[in-house]
Amino acid sequence: MQPPRRCLLLFLLLCRLLLCGTWEDLEGTFTIRLLQTSTFENTSFVDTEGLGLLEDIELGSLDKHTWTIRFYQPWVRPALPRSDWDAIENMIKIYLQQFSHLINEGAMQKDVPYPFVAQCMAGCELYPNRTSRAFAYVGYNGQDFLHFNTDNATWLLSQDTSLSRYVQAILQNYTAFSELVEVLFNDTCVDDMEMLLHYGKAALERQETPMATVFARTPRPDQLLLVCRVTGFYPRPISVAWLRDGQEVPPGPALNTSAILPNADLTYQLRSVLAVAPHDGHSYACRVRHRSLGTRSLLIPWGNSEVVLIAGLGAGLLAAVAVAAIAALWVWRRRKHQQMEESESRNSILSKEA
Template identity: 30%
Template sequence: GGRCGGGEGGGSVVLPATHRGGIPNFFVLGQVDGLGVAYYDSTTLELSPTQDWMCQAVEPSYFRSKRQELLGYKEGFQRIMGRLLERYNQTGGVHTLQLRVGCSLRDDSPQAGVLQYAYDSQDFIGFDGQRGLWVAAVQPAVLSKRRWEADRPWCQFLQHYLQQECVKTLRSLVRHGRETLGRQLPPEVSVSCRDAPDGSVTLSCHARGFYPRPIHVSWVRDEEDILAETDSSGILPNADSTYYTQSSLEISLQQDGHRYACRVEHTSLPEPTLIWGKEGVPGKKGLLPPGVLVPLVLAMLAGAGAAVAGVIMWRRNRPGKGMEEDPWRQGWGGQSPGRGQGWGEEGGGSERSGGGQGLV
C-alpha cells in the first residue's frame, strides 16, 4: 500500500458495510482482473493505491476527491442498512451490505457493466445498464426499485458511468499495469489422499500460487472425465496476489483399483499429457517443452487393488466450458455526476447520500 498524488480505481469495486451491534464498518476494494489496486476503510479514512502504477494511471486529484465521496457513501450505506434491518425485521446480529461496480473490455471493446447490491450474501437489487432500469432480486427490493427508477437523471448518469467513464479509466489502468496484469504464474499442483472411517478415500487436488485467476480443475478416471459431483473450495486469493484452489473427490471401496488423475487447465501451462501404464501404475509422461514442470503425486489407496492419482495440466488457448473466469477486464473509476449525487436509499422520494459525488 501507499499514497500518491493521483489515481483512478481499477477492477471491480466492492463496497461492503457491516452492521455489528449498531457500529457499521465500511471499506472499498478496487480490483483489475482480480488484482487489488486500491483500498479504503472507515478506520483510516484514507484511499490508498496498492500498486505503484496506479499513481501513473490517474489524475493527481483523484485520491483526494474520491476520499471525500467515500465519506458520503459511508453515510448512505448506513441509512440503507438501517432500512434493510427494518424491512427484514432484524434487530441484532451481524449483517452485511455489499455493492459491486464494474466494467469490462474484450479486445478493447466495452462489454456490459455490472452494478449489483447484495444483502447478507444474497442478491438484493441490480442495475441494468442497457435499459437504465433496476432489477429487484427479492421482494423487499421492489420498493427500492420504484423509488430509484423515479430519479431518471441518476439512472442516466449510471448508464453513462458504466458505458463511458468506467471504461475510460479501465483502459488507462490496463495500459499502465500491463506488465503486472499480463504475468503468467503456473499453479503448483499436488494430490493427497485421506482415509475415511467408512473405508472410503478422499482425493484432494491442490493448485497453489497461480495467476491470473481463471482456472479449471477436474478429475479423470481411467482416461475418462468424471462427471460426478466434487467438492471445491472455490478460487481463493493469497496475500501475494496469487490464487489457490482445492478440489476433492470421494472414492468408495467399490471403485478401488481404478486410476485417477487431477486435470488442471490454466493459461500459464503448456500442453503436456500424462500417459497411464497398465495395472494401476503410471507410465511415462508425454514429451514436454523445456522448462515445463508437471508435478505427479501418487496416492496409493487401501483396498483390494491399488488406485493411482496424478496430475494432468495444459494450457487452453481460450477459456473453455466450465472454466471459472473473471471478465476479461474489469474496472472502476470515472467522473462525478455532480455534488450531492452519491449513493443513497429511498425515503420521501429519491434520497441521496449527501456528500457522495458518483460512483467510485
C-alpha cells in the same frame, strides 16, 4: 431512503476519475469491481469498509477511520495526479456522510431493526471487442436486494419485500440520474478503464506454474480416495481432471472437486478427489491444464502399476550400470594382465641379449 442511488453514484464518480490508457496487448475479458460494506450498529454508529478490485488484484481499500484511500499496488497511484486523488477522497467523504444519513432516515421510516448490514457492488466487464457490460447490486443483511438493469436503465427487485419496493420506487423517480448512468456505463467504463489496464499490464499477465501431488486415503476397506492436490498457480482459471486408463472421468458422485481457494502468497489451490474401489485393475492419473503451462499438461499418475514400472525401470537401470561396471573392471584387469605379460617378455629378451 436512497442508498443504492448514492452507492452507484460513488461507483460512477470513481470510475470516471480512477480508471483511465491502452490494452490492445492484453487478451481476454476484464472486470473491475468496487465493493462497499456498511454495518449500522445504531443510528449514531456505522462501520464502513471499501475495496477496489481489477480482476482479483486488490487495487486499494478505504481506511474506515479516516475515509482515505490505501493503495495496494504501486502502479495505481501514478495513474492519476495527486489533485485528482484528493478530489476522489473528498467525494468519498461526502458520499459516506450522505449514505449514512439516508440509510438511517429510511430505516426509521420503515422500522428496520438495528443492527443491519448494507452492501453495494458495482463495476463493469470489458470485452476484447471493446464492448462492455455494467452491473450494480445492492444487498441487505447478506441477501440480494436490488440490481440495476443497464439495458433499460431500471432498478429490478432481487427480493420482493415492502422495503425493496420502497427503495425501488424512489430510484425510479430519478430520471436524470438514470440517463447519467446510461451514458457513463455505455461510454466511460470502456474509455477510462484502458489506462488502468495499461498500468496494471504486468500484474495482469503474471503467471505462476501449478504444483501437483497425488496420494490416497482409505476411509473404509472397500473404498479408496485418490486425492490430487494442486497449488501455487496463478491466474485463477485452471482445469483439473482424472483420467482412468487414459480416458477422462466424467462428473458424477465419485468425483468431488473443491472450490479454488487463495493461498497466502497470492496464488491459488484446489483439490480433486476420486473415489475408486481398491485393486480395481485400472490405472489413474491426475491431469492439470493451466495458462502458465501453455499447450502442455501436468500428468501425475497413481497406482501400483506405475510404481512397479518406475521401480522396475530403476532396478533395470541399476542392473545395467552394475553389468557395465563389472565388464569395465574385467576389461581393465585383462588389459593389465596383458601389459604385465608383455613387460615380462621384453625383460626376458633383454636379459638374454645381455
